[in-house]
Amino acid sequence: MNNKQALLNNLHDNIREYCDTYFDFSFNPEKPVVRLHEPTSGSEEIFAALETMLSTFTTMGKKVRAFENQYAAYNGTQYSVMSNSGSSANLLAVAALANPFTPDHLKPGDEVIVPALSWSTTIWPIIQHNLVPVLVDCDLNDFNLDLEKLERAIGPRTRAIKLVHVYGNPCNMDAVMALAKKHNLFVIEDCCEAMGAAYDGKPVGSFGLVGNFSFFFSHHISTMEGGISVTNDFNFTETMRILRAHGWSREADEHQKYVNLYPDIDPRFIFINLGYNLRPTEVNAAMGQLQLPKxxxxxxxxxxxxxxxxxxxxxxxxxxxxxxxxxxxxxxxxxxxxxxxxxxxxxxxxxxxxxxxxxxxxxxxxxxxxxxxxxxxxxxxxxxxxxxxxxxxxxxxxxxxxxxxxxxxxxxxxxxxxxxxxxxxxxxxxxxxx
Ligand SMILES: Cc1ncc(COP(=O)(O)O)c(C=O)c1O
Incomplete structure (x- = not known):
């Protein structure tokens, strides 16, 4: 065995021994503590993270794309775009819906219905894109959007519903999708509390145009920080990939199309849209690949x-x-x-x-x-x-x-x-x- 492999094996053994000794989150009656969250990762995820760092390929690359494919398959959707948090996934979804690359995109002043019982970054991207959030009450049985109040809230400027599956309880998606169809509304699902939840056997996030998930520490599985947006719409996926990183075309599947269109611009730096930097790292993806099967x-x-x-x-x-x-x-x-x-x-x-x-x-x-x-x-x-x-x-x-x-x-x-x-x-x- 070469020295490099021996050092890695050593590292792996040490991490395993450390976790076996100190990662005990089971209940201790002598010293009772019940925390709101405990780590979902163990020695394997920590080793994968360190191995990724040691490889020096740490910024978004092959592992992120592989994890995106793995997650899309798990969630029964064709595409997914990973980002650095659930909030970023929410931001990307709204930014893409309000972007000229999206047919019939939302325009300033358009209304988006949201549950009043939701999270700050469910709503802030709506305001950040000069759209108007319309806050609707929840139902005291399932805690999700009150469906009658939801229908009454729809007005002439309403273009979308951005719902939350509160605390992991799926919304009644038959009713929501019927309403969306009747009023010609886009649906964004904030699934940040609902990874793995399903309605009528179908994973949440796969009903609307796009569904957003969080891999923050306190969630069902974690990549430390991280988020992902899932969709069945190729064009929407491409737009999210472009907006995720600077507005350049590099990560778009159709990158070559832009290279051909603009032969005078260096193919590495063709800015075809606005953009943020919401990229996850390879370290996050390496952890996600091991977390998802659990x-x-x-x-x-x-x-x-x-x-x-x-x-x-x-x-x-x-x-x-x-x-x-x-x-x-x-x-x-x-x-x-x-x-x-x-x-x-x-x-x-x-x-x-x-x-x-x-x-x-x-x-x-x-x-x-x-x-x-x-x-x-x-x-x-x-x-x-x-x-x-x-x-x-x-x-x-x-x-x-x-x-x-x-x-x-x-x-x-x-x-x-x-x-x-x-x-x-x-x-x-x-x-x-x-
Ligand atoms: C409904 C909802 N949306 C979005 C988020 C934000 O996720 P993150 O902390 O990964 O940014 C949370 C966080 O818990 C949430 O509960």
Whole structure:
């Protein structure tokens, strides 16, 4: 064996030994902690990342393209474009939809419907492209866009729906796509919380024109940072590839077409459109290639844990309301969200403070009603109808861990802690906070 291979083998062995010793995220009853997220990567992904760095081929290249093909095949779509985050995937999708390269593209002042219960970078690309976001309320059963309010929100300037599959629960895509067809609207799916989710057996992201996913640390699988946009439209794919990197034609499949058109310009630097630099690295792709085959197994664990929580916490049904899996949908549980029902004597602050004291991390359900966030004071938008359900989720909702590393002891600890809180509160041993 040559010295190079021996050094790599050594590195591999050392990383494996390190991870075997220190990567133990299972529950320790002596020191209970239930974090919102734990790593999905182990020694193999870390070695692949380092090996990629040692190869010195680290900027976007063959591994990114191979991972794009692998992801598109997993998601049942023809094409995919990887970027450096889920936010960048959202940005690319909107930028391409508002770009002159797209037939019948969106124009300044056109409206795009979004759920009020969504994420900042679901909405910001709409504003960044001089389009107008129209915020619509959610449904308190599945937490996704309220379909009746959605239809009422459609106006003469509405051109697209950018939906979110909230917390991994697929939207009713039969209804959304029927509505989109009736009103001639483009559909963008923000699937950043819903990797691996499906509706009627079909992966989310493959219904609309484009679907966007995130590989951030806290998601179902991770490439550290990273995102991907999937589509069945070749022209749209080419536009996203061009916009992803500077606006040059280099990464377009039809690059040669532009080389022939502009023979006087150096083929490496033909700028045929606007662009950003949203490129992922080969390191991200190397990790993704190893992570993707694990995704379905990781989701099975999330579904099992969600089922356990729902069964055990149903004893507090007078206080807790849970997100309902969409009929025909496969929910992938980004976390486990809970809403306190009207009349519940304790507040979100009371219960989450108790859980925090017992080292169970909690968080809001996404970021609640986005229309309540101060950034909206500065930018044009429309609020369609009332956002009372998104407000309820903001005021009365919270979420905790439902990921692959929540093992049997961890989930038992979570429900026992909640039981103990409810009992202590009802007995007057815990006082309501102001
Ligand atoms: C619905 C939604 N969209 C977009 C994003 C952004 O993804 P990223 O953190 O990879 O930029 C998130 C992040 O969690 C999200 O929940």
């Amino acid at each position: 995704l379905d197994g990781l989701i099975d664990k999330r579904r099992e844990t969600a089922d356990f929580y729902a069964r055990h916490l149903s004893r507090h049904a007078e206080f807790f309301h849970f997100q309902q899996e969409t009929p025909k949908g496969k929910h992938v549980w980004f976390g486990f969200p809970v809403i306190l029902k009207d009349g519940t004597p304790f507040s979100v602050k009371d219960i989450t403070a108790y859980m925090q004291q017992h080292h169970i991390e909690t968080r809001p359900i996404i970021a609640g009603n986005m229309a309540r966030h101060p950034a909206f004071n500065m930018y044009e938008h429309r609020v369609a109808g009332d956002l009372s359900s998104a407000d309820t989720i903001m005021k009365k909702g919270f979420a905790f861990a439902c990921h692959h590393a929540v093992d049997e002891r961890a989930r038992q600890y979570v429900v026992d802690t909640i039981d103990a809180f409810v009992e202590a509160f009802l007995n007057g041993q815990i006082q309501k906070t102001a």
